[in-house]
Amino acid sequence: MNDQGGSYSSQQERYSGATIKNPTVQFTRGKEFNDRDRLNDMLATEKWLTDNYNVFVRETSHHNLYRDILHILNETHHAARELFNLMFEKGWYSIQAEQPGQISKEYQKFSGYQSQFPEQGQYHTRSQHYSQGHFPPVDY
Template sequence: MYGGYQNYPGAQAITVKNPSVQQPKTPEMNDRDRLNDMLLTEKYLTDGLNVFVREASHQSLYRDVLQVLNETHQAARELFNLMFAKGWYTLEAEEPSHVAKQQQKFSSYQSQFSGGPNHF
């Protein structure tokens, strides 16, 4: 269940979203465009910082950049939440059977590579 939405057997794919705040359709950037641009920038930054943190060879630098990475992830999350609240970011609900199938598939992979699901 997410935000009051609950899937039921035989349900069709449902879009999970809030009512959209209307923005004027003009050539100029509006608030939605700006937030979308900011979210894309945060995603780009987190991608690069993830690589940086993974490959940092100096412990102090690793800690500093990890802190920046965490702050960047938090900023992206806050932008996503704001866009979702305004109805500018939608999600497609997945069938519970498909989610269960993917979870089983992951558990199988995890068992193969780790010696069991609780090894990590």
């Protein structure tokens, strides 16, 4: 029981500050690429791939190509997530915690933007129409 309390206490200490991170794994800094450099390079590459595959998928007109590239896009997103998790686990990637008041403020700000979107009522009608299986003709 004490082990759980100690573990919880150390987790509280880790998450109580403004930065959320794990203990850093030690490595030697030198001219050569180390594990952290490699993972950072891999993550940057996966981010670049997901950005570009996203554009490709959005602009692809052939259905089979769209489906194949969408599958590849999902794989690259998963690879990027796994790399992020590994770097976070090793303490090589940290995130900043936000105060709940600031989150609420941003939520309110962006919620107000919905009223500025054109054709709000028509969109709702169209989405109901599409959900019943009626789609506009597609020209491939």
